[in-house]
Amino acid sequence: MSLRRLCLILGGVLAVVAAASLLVGDVPIIDLFKRDPALAHMLIVELRLPRLVLAAAAGGALGLCGAALQGLLRNPLASPDILGTSAGAALGAVVAAYFLRLSGTLAMAGGGIAGALIALVLLLALAGRGASSATLILAGVAISALGGAMMNLALALAPSPFAFYDIMFWLLGSFADRNLGHLSVGLPAMLAGSLLVLSAARGLDALALGEDVAATLGHDVRAMHWRIVGGSAIAVGGAVAVAGIIGFVGLIVPHLVRPLVRNRPGPALLPSAIAGAALLVAADIVTRFPLNGKTLPIGVVTALLGAPFFLWLILSRRGVPS
Amino acid sequence: MSGLVGSGIVRPFLSGAINIAVAPGEIVGLIGPNGSGKTTLLRALAGLTAGDGSITVGGTALDVMTSSERARRIAYMPAGRRVDWPMRADDIVALSGVDADRVAETLARVGMSAFAERRVDTLSTGERARVLLARVLAGAADWLLLDEPTANLDPGHELDVLALLRAEAAWGAGVLASFHNLTLAEAHCDRCVLMAGGRIVADGPPGVVLAEANLAEVYGIARDGTGWRRSAS
Numbered sequence: 155m156s157l158r159r160l161c162l163i164l165g166g167v168l169a170v171v172a173a174a175s176l177l178v179g180d181v182p183i184i185d186l187f188k189r190d191p192a193l194a195h196m197l198i199v200e201l202r203l204p205r206l207v208l209a210a211a212a213g214g215a216l217g218l219c220g221a222a223l224q225g226l227l228r229n230p231l232a233s234p235d236i237l238g239t240s241a242g243a244a245l246g247a248v249v250a251a252y253f254l255r256l257s258g259t260l261a262m263a264g265g266g267i268a269g270a271l272i273a274l275v276l277l278l279a280l281a282g283r284g285a286s287s288a289t290l291i292l293a294g295v296a297i298s299a300l301g302g303a304m305m306n307l308a309l310a311l312a313p314s315p316f317a318f319y320d321i322m323f324w325l326l327g328s329f330a331d332r333n334l335g336h337l338s339v340g341l342p343a344m345l346a347g348s349l350l351v352l353s354a355a356r357g358l359d360a361l362a363l364g365e366d367v368a369a370t371l372g373h374d375v376r377a378m379h380w381r382i383v384g385g386s387a388i389a390v391g392g393a394v395a396v397a398g399i400i401g402f403v404g405l406i407v408p409h410l411v412r413p414l415v416r417n418r419p420g421p422a423l424l425p426s427a428i429a430g431a432a433l434l435v436a437a438d439i440v441t442r443f444p445l446n447g448k449t450l451p452i453g454v455v456t457a458l459l460g461a462p463f464f465l466w467l468i469l470s471r472r473g474v475p476s
Numbered sequence: 477m478s479g480l481v482g483s484g485i486v487r488p489f490l491s492g493a494i495n496i497a498v499a500p501g502e503i504v505g506l507i508g509p510n511g512s513g514k515t516t517l518l519r520a521l522a523g524l525t526a527g528d529g530s531i532t533v534g535g536t537a538l539d540v541m542t543s544s545e546r547a548r549r550i551a552y553m554p555a556g557r558r559v560d561w562p563m564r565a566d567d568i569v570a571l572s573g574v575d576a577d578r579v580a581e582t583l584a585r586v587g588m589s590a591f592a593e594r595r596v597d598t599l600s601t602g603e604r605a606r607v608l609l610a611r612v613l614a615g616a617a618d619w620l621l622l623d624e625p626t627a628n629l630d631p632g633h634e635l636d637v638l639a640l641l642r643a644e645a646a647w648g649a650g651v652l653a654s655f656h657n658l659t660l661a662e663a664h665c666d667r668c669v670l671m672a673g674g675r676i677v678a679d680g681p682p683g684v685v686l687a688e689a690n691l692a693e694v695y696g697i698a699r700d701g702t703g704w705r706r707s708a709s
Contacts, residue, residue, distance in 0.1 A: 228560035360571045362560045363611070370522050371571060372547030417561045417595070 157421050160414055164425055168210070168432040175206045175435050179442050204337045205329045209438040209452075210431040212329075212397045215344040215389035217430020218423055220404025221411065222351045225358040225419030226382045229290055230467070233404035234270075234390045237290070238297030240401065242273025243387075243394035244325060245301045248308050252317050259339040259396065267343065267391030273297050274383045327398035327453025329438050336396045343392025348427065350385030354378040358420035400453050402460020403430050409467065478534050480550075480619045480650055482521050485529035489516045491674035493529060496521070498619065498650040503641055505661035505682065506654040508671030509695055514654040515555065517671070518621045521652065522552040533619060547573075551617035555624040555654075557604050562597040565607045572615040582614040583607070585640060601628045609637060613644065620644060622653035626660065638664040659702070662686050670694060 176198055177183050183202075186194040220233040234240045246269020247262040254261070280293040305325070312318040357373030365375045393400070407430040408422055415421040434452070437459070441450040478500060484493040490513050498504050506514050519525050523538045523546055531538040533549050541549070551572075559568065565588060569579045583592050586606040596604050605628050612620060620641070626634040634657065641651050642664070652669075655661040661668055661682060668685040670678040672694040678685040691697050691707070698707035 359563075359567070362563060363568070363571065363608070364554060364556065364558065364560075366519065366522070366524050366552065366554050367571075369524055369543075370547060370550060370552040371573070372544040374543060412561075416567055417563050418567055419561055 155414060157415060157425070160425050161428060164428040164432060168428055168435065171432050171435045171439065172206055172210065175209070175439050176202050178439050200333070204334055205332050205438065206435060207337060208332050208340055208396055209329045209435045211341055211344045212393040212400060213403055213434025213437075214427040214431035215348050215393045216400060216403040216434070217407035217411075218348050218351055218427035219386040219389055220430070221408035221419070221422045221426035222354065222358070222382045223386060223404070224408050225361065225422070226354075226379065227290060228361060230409065230471075231291055231405070232294075233402075233408075234386065235399070235401040236298075236405060237277050237294040238273045238301055239270045239277075239386065239390050240394055240399045241298045241301030241305070242276075243267070243270035243391045244399050245269050245304050245308070246272070246391065247395045248305065248321055252313060252321065253308065253311075259336050263339045263343050263392050263395040265391075266395035267388050269301075270391040270394070271384070271387035273301065274387055278379075278383065323451070324398045325453075326451030327400040327456075328441070328449075328451050329397055330441070330449060332396060340392050340396035343395075344389050347385045347387070347389025347392060350381050351389065352385075352423060354381040354385070355420045355423045358423070359418050362419065398451070398453060400434065400456055402456045402464065403434055405467075406460050406463050407433060409463075480521065480531075480533050480652070482517075482531045483529060485517070485520050485527070485531070487516050487520050487525055487527045489513055489674055490520075494520075494676060496652075496669060496676065496679075498652045500618070500648050500650050501645050502666045503638075503645050503651045503653070503664065505665035505668045506652055506671065507656075507658060507661055507668055507685075508654075512671040512694075513674040514671055515623055516674075518552070518623050518652065518654065522550055522621050524552070547617075548615070549617060550619045550621060551612045551615050552621045553608060553612045553623060553625060555627060557601060557608060557628065559596045559604065559608075562595040564592070565594055565596060565599070565610075566592040568596060568607055569610045569614050572611050574614045578614055582610045585613065586610045587636065602630060602633060605629055606633065606637075609640070613640065616647075616649075618649055620649055620651045620653070622651065624656065625653050626655060626657060634660055658686060658691075658704075 181197060183194055216234060223232040223237065224230055243266040247266040250256050250261045250265025277293050277297055281290045309318055309321060312321060357368055357378050360368040360371045360373050369375050408426045411425045411429055412422045415425060437452055437455045440455050441452050480498045482494065482496045484495065486493050494517060508514055521531055523531065538546060566579050566583065569582055583589050586609055588606050588610060591599060591603060596607060609625060626637050629637060638660065645651055665682050667680065668682045669676055670685050670690060677694060678690050688698060696707055697704045
């Protein structure tokens, strides 16, 4: 299957779930269109469309960054959540919003990007380039643990019970009640970061033979490093700032996509972005079916899907020398 | 000077400044015990490390070339046979930036046509080594810097690799390759460069470089019929 055809098929899937995302919800939209077209129109444009676009952008960014980080670090376990990037972004956003008293989505996005960048740079400094799977995952676990502990500290020091509840609920991840304000901040960050990551796609395949070979084939390995690390920090920071921590998308999606592109890490990027967008839009639809009268946080949905997949991944790698 | 010339090269693990030259059409065997600096020298000549000294190809300094021009002139193969993703053999060869016809042709030259669509993780170590060699040969670079191109190969395939390198040299390529199989190096290289302790201790015709005195001093071995034995120290 050619790359173009794969992208078209995944794009078709994304279009279908996107249409479903606009139609499915508490309010039966088709009935509403018959009764009050103006209200229905407003509901779609001001509530469901921003939510759809944010979910698609965040899923696309997470899928893309997962695929790019796996390619760059030559490690199938790399992803923003496993490496501690998401935890760093969340901490950065919380510190910016609740402790530096910088109000607004823009401050959270800025904090998120800074936190994600610090976490990624720390990871590379700890694990070094071309680190083994074990070292890299260990460094990621350490950074995640540190981020988690700092986050708990932030929760303990929360200025008010409302702030505590806000932070907690946001951390679980959701696209509910997101508006054009979130969109105007989150979308540019996710798009810019994703484009920066995509610009490094060309040399990823050669990197499979090691940094030396990639360099002698004419690829600027250092520039690839910074584009993917910087782009991932911007995209993941933006995604976390508007939607909280959404785990496993960046881990699972590249694994599903890679066999379809003959396991080449470069061509896996774009399909991973589209598939990630489709997955998260679909997961966001699932959150709208209330359980016990409450809507589900999307981070919980992706984790429930992702954790079994992660277990399967560990089992399938048993006995494979790293 | 039309060759690949490194002069005054200073790098960590090399002692003093190293001078080395490879002429077009020549196969130069880089030999020496483990840890003698062969890989460090090959990586320096490939432009992978920065440091004192100058490296020129055909009179042009490596530093002033664009990365794509460098890639066209110099091909490098590391000693490790690691491929991080289970990619297909033909996709590996295509990393050299050549078209599908050239990929198929090069895989045929290394005798791997039947394996073109196989994933590299399903190949034996020797088969993978031949695919990686095809990746190096496909680009038709002027200079081949190969770190142990015959490692992990059976004697028949060792000879095949040397025949492929000889064909490259016949077309005008200059080859600098490290070897641990001294018999092979002696029989097939035009010239040998012997390294020990991070410096070049001998450079010349294989028969001269691989003289008893050099082998005893550098490797601690002596000829024993057609093979080798530990020399009395």
